[in-house]
Amino acid sequence: MAVVKLFGAWLSPYVFRVIWALKLKGIPYEYIEEDLSNKSPLLLQYNPIHKKVPVLVHDGKPICESTVILRYIDEIWPQNPLLPADPYDRAVALFWIKFADDKGYLMLKLYRANGEEQQAAVKEWLEMLEVMEEHALIGVKKLFGGDEINMVDIAFSFVAIWLGVLEDILGLEICEPHKFPRVSSWIQNFKSIPVIKDNFPDTDKMSTFLKHGREMMLTSKSN
Amino acid sequence: MAGELVLLDFWPSPFGMRSRIALAEKGIPYEYREEDLRNKSDLLLQMNPVHKKIPVLIHNGKPVCESVIQVQYIDEVWHDKAPLIPSDPYQRAVARFWVDFIDKKMYELGSKIWKTKGEEQANAKKEFIECLKLLEGELGDKTYFGGESLGYVDVALVPFYSWFYAYEKCGDFSIEAECPKMIAWVKRCMQKESVAKSLPDQEKVYEFILQLKKVFGIE
Numbered sequence: 001m002a003v004v005k006l007f008g009a010w011l012s013p014y015v016f017r018v019i020w021a022l023k024l025k026g027i028p029y030e031y032i033e034e035d036l037s038n039k040s041p042l043l044l045q046y047n048p049i050h051k052k053v054p055v056l057v058h059d060g061k062p063i064c065e066s067t068v069i070l071r072y073i074d075e076i077w078p079q080n081p082l083l084p085a086d087p088y089d090r091a092v093a094l095f096w097i098k099f100a101d102d103k104g105y106l107m108l109k110l111y112r113a114n115g116e117e118q119q120a121a122v123k124e125w126l127e128m129l130e131v132m133e134e135h136a137l138i139g140v141k142k143l144f145g146g147d148e149i150n151m152v153d154i155a156f157s158f159v160a161i162w163l164g165v166l167e168d169i170l171g172l173e174i175c176e177p178h179k180f181p182r183v184s185s186w187i188q189n190f191k192s193i194p195v196i197k198d199n200f201p202d203t204d205k206m207s208t209f210l211k212h213g214r215e216m217m218l219t220s221k222s223n
Numbered sequence: 224m225a226g227e228l229v230l231l232d233f234w235p236s237p238f239g240m241r242s243r244i245a246l247a248e249k250g251i252p253y254e255y256r257e258e259d260l261r262n263k264s265d266l267l268l269q270m271n272p273v274h275k276k277i278p279v280l281i282h283n284g285k286p287v288c289e290s291v292i293q294v295q296y297i298d299e300v301w302h303d304k305a306p307l308i309p310s311d312p313y314q315r316a317v318a319r320f321w322v323d324f325i326d327k328k329m330y331e332l333g334s335k336i337w338k339t340k341g342e343e344q345a346n347a348k349k350e351f352i353e354c355l356k357l358l359e360g361e362l363g364d365k366t367y368f369g370g371e372s373l374g375y376v377d378v379a380l381v382p383f384y385s386w387f388y389a390y391e392k393c394g395d396f397s398i399e400a401e402c403p404k405m406i407a408w409v410k411r412c413m414q415k416e417s418v419a420k421s422l423p424d425q426e427k428v429y430e431f432i433l434q435l436k437k438v439f440g441i442e
Contacts, residue, residue: 049324063320067323069316095292
């Protein structure tokens, strides 16, 4: 039987992308938690270029970069497909996945920012949410995948879940429902999907951990 | 399947070159439209409202944006000739990984080489060469990244060659001296008509960079 291993870290939105894909397709896997401050030799061997999680290892062969992993999973295990079959629809889906991937840096940017930098980071988040509201979600009734989630929904999961964690620890409301009704509605729909609900990150633990981490970071900055 | 194909592009864009090569490899006729990026056409703004960038591939009136997505789309729709993306899922994942690596590194590092000076430029040069060496490692003894024929990674990477002369002049270094295997691979690619015809002359690109430096007020 083929062996699937996933190297991950409990906080990482990119790791959760892979977990949800594997769960959705019913693929058994072994999960290995990595301490990102003390990466295992095995992780460094499997991902020498980026040295990051997630890394999927299938039959001893490593696949790195979450979107590359998702596409691999979708191709090897075609049940519950994560991308449209039609080439044009797929090109559109891939466009939005790339858009979401290219905006992932906003999480850390907001987390690390203070004062003026925070205002700038919030502005960038609002611009991103506006594109989701005015472009990405046009014509989307429930989820990007229709009634079920697909790779586009999974790619935007950092907006659905991790933005909320950041809002919580920073005491900010960025995705205001009256300003972003489509995004807010999509977030609720995303969170209510069984595979997401049943494999939901520990956001309380994240908030506590990240709040503390941010305090330490800001204190050391001002020292 | 054929239908109407338009490519909105800008001659020095390495991203546009990717789509040009893919279309040429498969012998697909299309209309090339040059965009003036200081005065973008209504069509461009309409077809790529999110990024307002080239290249945009318009197939039967419907836009495909992002060069790597265009290459994949072209490969899928015109799958019977000159396949670019590996058929094996694992090889496909490896190819996608390297295209992602190229996208994350090459343009940004290259830009730093011609835009900056001093320590910032030195660091960019160092990292740029390191990236090329990693790519050389991936190429190994193969003729192309795609094996015996041009593949996805080749198409994604080779356009940056048209900027090498500009990087070398601005950065005062020799890419061939540091990465001879890379240049040998480039030369093999340039023997293909699809590549040679899709890449602009390096001197022309250098002149263009010098103009940009004037506009940006960079010494």
